[in-house]
Amino acid sequence: MASTPESAHYRPIADALEDAVAKKIDRIAQMLNCPVKGEELRRAVTESRKEFLLAKQAEEALEEDVLDEEEFEDDEDDDYDEFDWTTE
Template identity: 90%
Template sequence: MATTPESAHYQPIADALEDAVAQKIDRIAQMLNCPVKGEELRRAVTESRKEFLLAKQAEEDLEEDVLDDELIEDEEDDDEYDEFDWTTE
């Protein structure tokens, strides 16, 4: 990917950030493979992931309930007599 001359001065910063992130990822991988702390870390990651998924599911269920309520309200409005609708007479 070619960079523009205007962004060339950002390249050293981007490289430094990329190196720092790569080192952190390598360190996390080493920790997860550690026989002593690895199991504890994997369990913590699994539990936090479960909590995240449960919270996300609860949020989606709440959104579905709101949508269902809006649909019910719309259906109730359809039952009312409309004086300009000549098909109801």
């Protein structure tokens, strides 16, 4: 795919960002493979992932409760007759 002249201006910036990210990923991989710190890092990642998933489940449960309450409130409005006031 040929690049347009406009995108050619951004190519050095994109390459620099890609190189920076690649270096960080390589450093993280080295740290995870380290016999001393690697185990601590892997454990920390696992624990934070568990906490994230538990928080996400709690948030979803809360959203379901709110939706259930909204459905209940909508059911109460079904008994309302908008023309009752005209008979008085």
